[in-house]
Amino acid sequence: MNRLFDAQVVDNVLVNGPFKLLSVRPLSDIFIPEPGRFFMLQTARTNDPLLKRPFSLFRYQEGILKFLYRIRGKGTECLAAVKAGDIIQLLGPLGNAYPSPEGDFLVVSGGIGIASLFMLLEKYKQRANLFCGARNCDELLMLDAAKALAKDVCITTDDGTACRKGLITEPFKDFIESSPFVKNPLPIYSCGPIPMLRELAGIVAGRGLACYVSLEEVMACGVGACLGCVTKTTAGYKRVCKEGPVFRIEDIVWG
Amino acid sequence: MGINSSGGVTPPVQKRDPLAKLQVEIAGLKLKNPVMTASGTFGYGEEYSEFVDLNRLGAIVVKGLSITPKQGNPVPRIVETPSGMLNAIGLQNIGVAAFIKDKLPFLRQFDTPVIANFFGDSVEEFIRAAEELSNVEGVHGLEMNISCPNKQSGWCIFGTDPRTMSEVVTAVRKRTSLPLIVKLSPNVTDIAAMAKVAEDVGADAVSLINTLTGMVIDIRRRRPVLANRIGGLSGPAVKPVAVRMVWETCKAVKIPVIGLGGIMNASDALEFLIVGARAVAVGTANFVTPLATTEIIDGLGKFLDEEGISDINEIIGSLNAD
Numbered sequence: 059m060n061r062l063f064d065a066q067v068v069d070n071v072l073v074n075g076p077f078k079l080l081s082v083r084p085l086s087d088i089f090i091p092e093p094g095r096f097f098m099l100q101t102a103r104t105n106d107p108l109l110k111r112p113f114s115l116f117r118y119q120e121g122i123l124k125f126l127y128r129i130r131g132k133g134t135e136c137l138a139a140v141k142a143g144d145i146i147q148l149l150g151p152l153g154n155a156y157p158s159p160e161g162d163f164l165v166v167s168g169g170i171g172i173a174s175l176f177m178l179l180e181k182y183k184q185r186a187n188l189f190c191g192a193r194n195c196d197e198l199l200m201l202d203a204a205k206a207l208a209k210d211v212c213i214t215t216d217d218g219t220a221c222r223k224g225l226i227t228e229p230f231k232d233f234i235e236s237s238p239f240v241k242n243p244l245p246i247y248s249c250g251p252i253p254m255l256r257e258l259a260g261i262v263a264g265r266g267l268a269c270y271v272s273l274e275e276v277m278a279c280g281v282g283a284c285l286g287c288v289t290k291t292t293a294g295y296k297r298v299c300k301e302g303p304v305f306r307i308e309d310i311v312w313g
Numbered sequence: 314m315g316i317n318s319s320g321g322v323t324p325p326v327q328k329r330d331p332l333a334k335l336q337v338e339i340a341g342l343k344l345k346n347p348v349m350t351a352s353g354t355f356g357y358g359e360e361y362s363e364f365v366d367l368n369r370l371g372a373i374v375v376k377g378l379s380i381t382p383k384q385g386n387p388v389p390r391i392v393e394t395p396s397g398m399l400n401a402i403g404l405q406n407i408g409v410a411a412f413i414k415d416k417l418p419f420l421r422q423f424d425t426p427v428i429a430n431f432f433g434d435s436v437e438e439f440i441r442a443a444e445e446l447s448n449v450e451g452v453h454g455l456e457m458n459i460s461c462p463n464k465q466s467g468w469c470i471f472g473t474d475p476r477t478m479s480e481v482v483t484a485v486r487k488r489t490s491l492p493l494i495v496k497l498s499p500n501v502t503d504i505a506a507m508a509k510v511a512e513d514v515g516a517d518a519v520s521l522i523n524t525l526t527g528m529v530i531d532i533r534r535r536r537p538v539l540a541n542r543i544g545g546l547s548g549p550a551v552k553p554v555a556v557r558m559v560w561e562t563c564k565a566v567k568i569p570v571i572g573l574g575g576i577m578n579a580s581d582a583l584e585f586l587i588v589g590a591r592a593v594a595v596g597t598a599n600f601v602t603p604l605a606t607t608e609i610i611d612g613l614g615k616f617l618d619e620e621g622i623s624d625i626n627e628i629i630g631s632l633n634a635d
Binding site: 060105276277283286295 | 353354355356360361363364376384385387388389390391392393395396397398400402405548549577597599600601602603604
């Protein structure tokens with residue numbers, strides 16, 4: 059088994075707006091990926107774009123790796139152009155995984171963050187309270203599938219085009235301050251934009267909760283060599299690709 | 314010849330090693346092939362050992378070391394550019410002592426020369442790092458990174474001023490008997506002249522090019538993309554510049570030249586060898602695919618076979634430029 063492998067594209071379909079779902083079948087045996095790990099994906103055969111791009115694994119079903127991504131630069135534009143039958147090179151699974159929850163747990167997802175969290179919902183079915191926020195109704199991705207896997211769901215959009223208007227951290231804060239949760243606290247798993255994670259860090263601070271966040275950073279190698287993807291922690295810079303992408307929220311120094 | 318498990322002596326293998334055709338020598342170091350790793354792109358070897366048989370490499374040049382650990386720069390530290398990347402890692406490293414204690418034991422398992430890249434903020438720090446790295450088993454050569462600022466004399470870059478460079482290389486040369494490679498900055502008017510200075514004060518070899526300084530702007534925010542504002546450009550985009558500089562340097566000095574800058578495949582490596590580089594280093598390509606080094610080694614062997622050449626040294630400096 060090798061973490062560097064070729065895979066054949068099964069399909070690469072439009073989800074919504076700038077979001078696509080890429081499915082690839084590895085051409086050799088791979089290490090079984092746990093929720094939270096990521097892969098580096100080759101996006102072109104030329105030198106431009108040059109580097110592989112990191113993506114959280116969205117799903118792993120019947121030997122097929124699925125990546126949910128937003129088209130937002132040259133790399134993802136090239137990735138969006140790959141077609142069924144194409145062969146691309148992958149590196150992974152990389153990084154650490156979310157620690158396994160023992161019982162029920164909370165998931166706080168912002169926007170494309172669901173791409174990293176979905177496997178948790180799928181692996182531990184009907185055990186999560188899902189708090190899912192997005193800018194608008196078009197960016198609430200894979201919501202029906204996520205809803206079916208979660209025990210309970212709370213949804214917000216920044217502009218109010220779906221469900222409650224506002225930030226997802228607002229109902230989340232109400233929930234963890236409610237007496238049932240205070241009596242029976244649960245671990246929290248989160249992925250989303252930095253402002254959401256920073257807000258979350260403030261909300262959970264001092265409550266003694268286990269809260270894990272998955273971070274995103276620009277990467278060159280994905281294997282801990284280039285030191286490009288560091289994040290500031292209470293113990294100095296740590297590599298998102300190696301010591302992360304999952305960190306304890308209290309360890310992160312939010313800039 | 315070796316001792317087998319029953320204590321007897323095994324007979325020497327008579328068959329000629331098919332890989333012998335790739336052997337080169339740099340400053341007394343015998344390399345199995347001319348392919349080394351470029352400092353900062355291969356960690357301390359361990360990071361890539363899952364993908365690459367480190368025994369196959371010509372040499373391993375480790376991430377730059379300083380006498381005290383360095384935290385490095387804030388993020389963003391890297392940004393991709395057309396056929397290249399700009400980095401401003403800020404020389405983050407664990408320090409010489411931690412390297413010797415935690416990383417070197419792993420590297421000692423391999424039959425591949427380890428070259429410790431090192432730097433300092435002052436001549437004194439260069440000397441201390443060189444001394445500590447020279448007194449341990451498992452470090453076979455030193456590579457000085459002089460593309461860093463001399464904080465004692467107004468932050469000028471050691472490697473862009475001939476006098477400062479001469480001073481620091483002279484000082485280090487006195488304190489080490491290991492093969493000493495000076496890694497040259499391309500951010501100078503005449504890199505061959507800088508190589509000559511290094512040669513004159515006792516360098517055993519020079520390696521070039523380090524990254525070219527560059528800048529990328531976020532046009533919406535009107536800000537530099539990198540937190541450090543400027544960074545070093547590497548990758549295929551810099552290769553023609555690197556080949557030209559290596560060619561000029563090879564004509565100017567007698568000491569071996571190690572060529573690097575944007576080498577992605579065996580053809581790229583051959584360009585450097587043809588203009589006179591005795592060895593090459595692979596950098597950014599490791600990030601693109603972890604197998605870059607071994608694919609290049611295989612490609613060099615294949616090229617020699619295709620050309621009917623039995624010794625890679627016949628390729629080195631074979632340029633017809635008249």
